[in-house]
Amino acid sequence: MVKSRSRIYPLLTADQIRDRVRELGEQITRDYEGKDLVVIGLLNGVYPFFADLTRAIDLDLDVNFMRVASYGGGLESTGEVKILFDVDKSIRGRHALVVEDIVDTGLTLFKVRKLLLDRDPASLRICTLLDKPSRRRVEVPVDYVGFPIEDHFVVGYGLDLEGIYRNLPYVGIYNPA
Numbered sequence: 547m548v549k550s551r552s553r554i555y556p557l558l559t560a561d562q563i564r565d566r567v568r569e570l571g572e573q574i575t576r577d578y579e580g581k582d583l584v585v586i587g588l589l590n591g592v593y594p595f596f597a598d599l600t601r602a603i604d605l606d607l608d609v610n611f612m613r614v615a616s617y618g619g620g621l622e623s624t625g626e627v628k629i630l631f632d633v634d635k636s637i638r639g640r641h642a643l644v645v646e647d648i649v650d651t652g653l654t655l656f657k658v659r660k661l662l663l664d665r666d667p668a669s670l671r672i673c674t675l676l677d678k679p680s681r682r683r684v685e686v687p688v689d690y691v692g693f694p695i696e697d698h699f700v701v702g703y704g705l706d707l708e709g710i711y712r713n714l715p716y717v718g719i720y721n722p723a
C-alpha cells in the first residue's frame with residue numbers, strides 16, 4: 547500500500563488529547579487512591595498514551611507491559627490474537643488497569659482480560675484512548691474511554707498503518723481511497 551500523509555484527515559488535535567488524558571488521569575487517581583495499582587500497557591500502540599496517562603495519575607503506581615498482536619498489519623483484523631510477550635510480575639491480589647490505544651472488535655482485550663483474570667488480581671479494569679463500539683464482535687467491559695469514535699481507520703498518537711504514523715502528535719482518519 548502506498549502511504550501518504552495527504553490521506554490523513556484530523557480527528558483529534560494534540561490539545562484535545564492532552565485535556566482528555568488529564569481528565570482520565572484525575573478520575574483514575576480518585577478511583578485508586580490508597581490501592582496497590584499496576585498499570586499494564588499493551589504495546590506497541592499504547593506508548594504515547596501510556597506515557598501521558600501514567601504521568602497524569604498522581605499515585606505510586608507500578609508500570610508493566612504486554613505485547614499482543616491482533617492485526618496482520620493492514621486495515622482489517624485477522625480475528626487472531628497472539629501474546630508476543632507477557633507481564634513480568636505477579637498481579638495476584640493487586641489492582642490491575644490494562645491500558646490500550648483502541649478497542650475495535652474487542653477480540654484483543656477479551657483474550658487479555660481472560661488471561662489476566664486467571665491470575666487472581668484484586669480487580670481488573672480497562673482504559674482505552676479510543677473506542678469504536680460499532681465494530682464490536684465480542685462483549686468486553688471498558689471502564690475508561692478517552693473518546694468514542696465512528697467506524698474509521700485512524701492513525702497517530704500510537705496508532706499505526708503497517709507500522710507508520712505512530713509518532714504523529716494527533717489522531718487522524720486514514721482515507722485509503
Ligand code: IMP
Pocket residue numbers: 591616617623646647648649650651652653654655698699700701705706707
Ligand atoms: P481489536 O482486537 O479488534 O479490538 O483490535 C485492537 C487493536 O487493533 C488495537 O490495539 C490496534 O492495534 C488495532 N486497531 C484497531 N482499530 C485500529 C485503527 O483504526 N487504527 C489502527 N489500529 C487499529
Ligand code: MG
Pocket residue numbers: 588589590591592647648
Ligand atoms: Mg494496539
